[in-house]
């Protein structure tokens with residue numbers, strides 16, 4: 001579906017703004033290049049550790065698959081499925097993922113944060129809105145590293161959610177925790193097939209951050225431009 005299918009929000013109706021994290025609050029391009037370089041240097045010095053590259057690739061691929069299947073029990077499946085394909089234990093997959101996907105990237109995140117994101121957070125709070133994060137990945141440590149503070153964090157791995165986007169369970173959980181109506185909860189994301197579709201299914205408005213020029217009324221390229229459009233609540 002095209003990003004054009006999302007529509008610009010009427011800010012007067014919006015009480016809660018929920019941000020996707022990866023690719024929405026920070027630029028994934030430089031982070032991925034940084035991590036690829038780090039992995040390369042690590043493996044050059046320790047060629048017997050080279051299998052970690054395939055473990056990460058397989059973990060990522062399986063998560064995309066679980067999202068498309070809208071599978072449940074994802075907390076276990078995300079490690080068990082790649083483990084059985086790689087012929088290792090789920091704990092081994094988890095150890096590699098924890099170190100290389102969750103822990104090591106943290107120190108680079110702040111430098112990759114999008115311009116204007118912190119100012120938008122402040123503006124939203126000043127105008128009495130709840131700021132939330134909703135991610136398919138663990139998000140609290142990332143938000144801390146990004147120096148962005150939210151009122152609420154929901155992830156796909158929370159027991160009450162247990163589904164990846166575009167399943168609407170996580171977003172509906174935010175709606176419930178914030179005590180709002182779906183129409184009052186704006187999701188800001190970066191992938192139409194995940195974030196956009198999730199919002200449509202939950203009945204929430206959505207804005208997509210795109211690279212380059214905005215491609216439709218439901219898209220924006222720069223938080224500083226978005227900031228100027230945020231009005232007060234009714």
Ligand SMILES: [Mg+2]
Pocket residue numbers: 020021022023024189190191
């Ligand atoms: Mg994203």
